Amino acid sequence: MADLVPTLLRPGETILNKYRVERFLGRGRFGEVHLVENVPMARYSALKVVVVKDPATQRAVVEAQAHSLCGHDHVVEIRSADVFDGSVLIEMEFVEGGSLGDRLQREFVPVLDAIAYVKSVLYALEHAHARGIVHRDVKPGNIMLAPRGAKLSDFGTVIHPGSGIRVTDEFYRPHASPEAANDGEFSPASDVFAAGLTLLRAANNMSDEWERLLADPIAWRRAVADGVLPARIGYADWVPGGLRRVINKACARDPADRYPGAVAFRQALERLRPERRWLRLSADEWACDRDGRAETVRYVPGRRPGVEFRSGSRRVTDRCGQFDTEREARRWLGRVLAETTLAGSAPRRQVRRPRTPASDVFA
Structure with missing residues (x-):
C-alpha cells in the first residue's frame, strides 16, 4: 500500500552515528516508526520520527515523560530522545509482538x-x-x-x-x-x-x-x-x-x-470470570481447549439448520438445536459463544432477538 511507504528514513542508512536503520515498522498520524540497531549499545530499538515545529521543546518534554513514566511493566520504555534534521527521534523499546x-x-x-x-x-x-x-x-x-x-x-x-x-x-x-x-x-x-x-x-x-x-x-x-x-x-x-x-x-x-x-x-x-477462550476457526466453527478437553461449537447447514456443541466426544444437548432459518441458528450460535465465554450463565433454548451486531452495522 502506498501509504505505508516510508519517507523519512531508509533501510541501511545511519543516523546520528549510532542508529542503523533496519526496516520500516509503520506510520501513525504523528510520525513514522522504524526498527533500528543502536550500534554503540548493541541493541535493537523502535525509533519514532516526529516532525514538529519546535524539536528542542518536544525533546525536553519526551525526556520528562520518560523519567516520569518508564519503569512500569505495562509502559513501553522510552530510552532516549534526540533532535535530527528538524525532527525528534524517540528511541523506544522494541516489542516484537507488534500491536x-x-x-x-x-x-x-x-x-x-x-x-x-x-x-x-x-x-x-x-x-x-x-x-x-x-x-x-x-x-x-x-x-x-x-x-x-x-x-x-x-x-x-x-x-x-x-x-x-x-x-x-x-x-x-x-x-x-x-x-x-x-x-x-x-x-x-x-x-x-x-x-x-x-x-x-x-x-x-x-x-x-x-x-x-x-x-x-x-x-x-x-x-x-x-x-x-x-x-x-x-x-x-x-x-x-x-x-x-x-x-x-x-x-x-x-x-x-x-x-x-x-x-x-x-x-x-x-x-468477570473467564471460562472459555473461543477461537474462530471459520464463520461456521469455533473451538477451545477447556482443562485439556477440546470443545467445539459449529453451525450445521441444511433444510433445518442447526447448532452443535461438543465437549470432547460428548454432544451437549442443551446447547444444541435445530431452527427454521439460518438467521435463527446463527443467532443461537452467537448466544452460545457469548454465554459460555464467561462463567455464570447458560443459554436457554428460547431465542431472543439480539442487538444489531457490528457486522450488520458496517455491511
Whole structure:
C-alpha cells in the first residue's frame, strides 16, 4: 500500500552515528516508526520520527515523560530522545509482538485476550494518571503485545491538565470522549472512555470495519461529538453480556456515569470470570481447549439448520438445536459463544432477538 511507504528514513542508512536503520515498522498520524540497531549499545530499538515545529521543546518534554513514566511493566520504555534534521527521534523499546491493531488485522483475537490486553493498559493508565498525565491516544495501534502482557505506547500527545503543559493540541479524535471532542476537556475520564472503545473494537474484532467507519468523516465526527459512537457500533453476537455492561459504563456519554478511574475499570474487568477462550476457526466453527478437553461449537447447514456443541466426544444437548432459518441458528450460535465465554450463565433454548451486531452495522 502506498501509504505505508516510508519517507523519512531508509533501510541501511545511519543516523546520528549510532542508529542503523533496519526496516520500516509503520506510520501513525504523528510520525513514522522504524526498527533500528543502536550500534554503540548493541541493541535493537523502535525509533519514532516526529516532525514538529519546535524539536528542542518536544525533546525536553519526551525526556520528562520518560523519567516520569518508564519503569512500569505495562509502559513501553522510552530510552532516549534526540533532535535530527528538524525532527525528534524517540528511541523506544522494541516489542516484537507488534500491536493489538496489527493482530486484529492479521487474525481473530479471542475475547479473553482482548480483556487481558486492556487490563494491562489500565494498569499503565493508572500509573500515568497518578502522575497527573492524560494519554489522549489510547487505541489498538498503541497497545504493544509483549510476552508478559500488553504495554501502552506513544505518549507523544499527552497533556498535564494540572499545569496546562502539552506538546500538541492534536489527539486521536475517533476515540475522543464527547467532552474532549466538543470542549477540549481532558481528564482521566477521557482516557477511560478511549480504553473502553478500544476494548469494544478488540472484542468485536474490528479491523476493516473500523476503516470503513472512518471513511465517512462527517458521520463519525458527529457520532463522536454526540457520544453515541460506541452505541452506533454495537456488539458482535459472541461478546458476553457481562463484558457489554462493563464497556457500556466505560463509554458512558456523561463522565459522571463512567468508572471513576482506570482502577475501577480494571477491577470491573477482573470481576468477570473467564471460562472459555473461543477461537474462530471459520464463520461456521469455533473451538477451545477447556482443562485439556477440546470443545467445539459449529453451525450445521441444511433444510433445518442447526447448532452443535461438543465437549470432547460428548454432544451437549442443551446447547444444541435445530431452527427454521439460518438467521435463527446463527443467532443461537452467537448466544452460545457469548454465554459460555464467561462463567455464570447458560443459554436457554428460547431465542431472543439480539442487538444489531457490528457486522450488520458496517455491511
